[in-house]
Amino acid sequence: MALTDASLTALRVFREVAERGTLTAAASALGYTQSAVSRQISSLERAAGASLLERRHDGVRLTPAGRVVLRHAAVVVDQVDAGARELAGLPDDPGTVRLGWFASAGAVLVPRALAALRESHPGITVTTREGGTPALVRALRAGALDLALLGSAPPFRPPDAETPALEVRTLAERALRVAVPEGHPLARGDYIDAADLHGQRWIAGPGSAATGGAGDSTGMGAWPGLDERPEVAHSARDWLAKLSLVAAGCGLTTVPAMLAAVVPPGVRVLPVRGGPKEQRRLLLARLPGPLPEPVARLTQALRAAALSR
Template sequence: MTFADVSIVGLRVFRAVAERGTLTAAAGALGYTQSAVSRQVASVERAAGTRLLERRHDGVHLTPAGQLVLRRAVTVLDQLDATARELAGLPDGAGTVRLGWFTSAGAVLVPQALAALRRSHPAVTVVSREGSTPSLVRALRAGTLDLALLAAAPPFRPPDGSPALALTTLAERGLRVAVPAGHPLARATAVDVADLHGLPWIASRSQGDESLLGVWPGLDERAEIAHTARDWLAKLHLVAAGCGVTTVPASLVSAVPAGVRVLTVRDGPQEQRRLLLAHLPHRLSDPARHVAAALRAAAVA
């Protein structure tokens, strides 16, 4: 069996594994069993004559040969999808941009940017989806996203892996603490880290190399996690209900619900967060450049 004999199904499965990070996640996304995904990956590796994936405790990672196969597979699959659309009489998708964003970016920034884009470039279509920063990085490299908004915390290292991504810092803002409006801390506009001791926290479960989200990073005690929620709005409504406190990016202050006060933290290191726009290191299409410009404008508004 030579690589020319690889099936299209095998290439699609391989790309899904590269994007999702695990065989299990790829199987769920494709509606396959995990054993079927494993067989397809094995067939692609046999055709390539070398190992394409490394299985690690935190999921699968592409070998150098796997990165080469992925780049070629993305090109082939995109061309096949374009051919299928043309045969079906559908638009060629040239004006469509695939955008990924981390959870809190979808609350204010993305809607503002898309509203402005509809006014300035109504012919551009944006298809977007939410994901964790690690999953968005994988999707960019797998060719299923054109642009992604990523969150970065100090020391602001670029995402691991290859190829390296083109990264643009759109904004850098501080982290805040959200407390119930009726809480004693809400009487002030700022608190010390010591004031946060012993409070119940509302946090997100960490994923991959992400730290626990929702707990003040400089807290010098083991945090009591009262509730876990991935969705930022659910966290803030739990805060409004008096169920605990959580962290919130400064960019979301204008969108917090009633019953929540957002406070700065005075002492300790300043907890900064960067908003990054990422894409593969090649020239963006005109529609993608229009989307990127709209995101930059919304980030500084």
């Protein structure tokens, strides 16, 4: 068999598996059974004459052959979808850009950039989705996103080890801060001494209770530089819930600097002095290749929003 024998359904399923990272997640997204997804992948591997996925305990990873097939599958599926739109009398919209973002970027940066873009280039349509770094990177690789906003922690490694390497641009690099209740003793000054963070109660994201987070800022919690096991009083994924708990006096939480603009009443966001610097980078990633005009315009808007205070 040859790859030309592959069905469109198999290509769609393979693209979904590559984006979701597991057969189970792909099956759920497509409304298929896991066995049906497995059969489609097997048929595609027979057509390609090579193994396309490496099955691992934490999901799947594309083989070198899988990366080649994914690149072409994305093109085929997009072209077929464009043809279907044309036959249905719907215009192809080359001015649409698909953007992915991590949680805290959606609170300030993304709305600010989209508002500016709507003023300067109203003909550009932007669709967005939130996700963690691994999911957003997989979506870029699968051709389901054009751009992705990612967070990065030292030592600032590439988002993944796949080839070709993603084109990654640093939009900003800023120090983390701590959100404290307005009536808390630590809220009286203009900054917090790192030593004064010992013995505090913390509000953390699930799965990262004792850390300050890395690429996915929803996992932020206790200050990363603490040299003690922190007391985590509350765990919440949603930023509004975390900050509302801070406002209620339930504890402190680590936040990206950009969130200082949208904290609810009763919260102060302060820098921390002393101890190691806790820097985080805001990255914009995309697949290598020509930069379409709408993507370039959104990139400029995101850059301007990231630099504004």
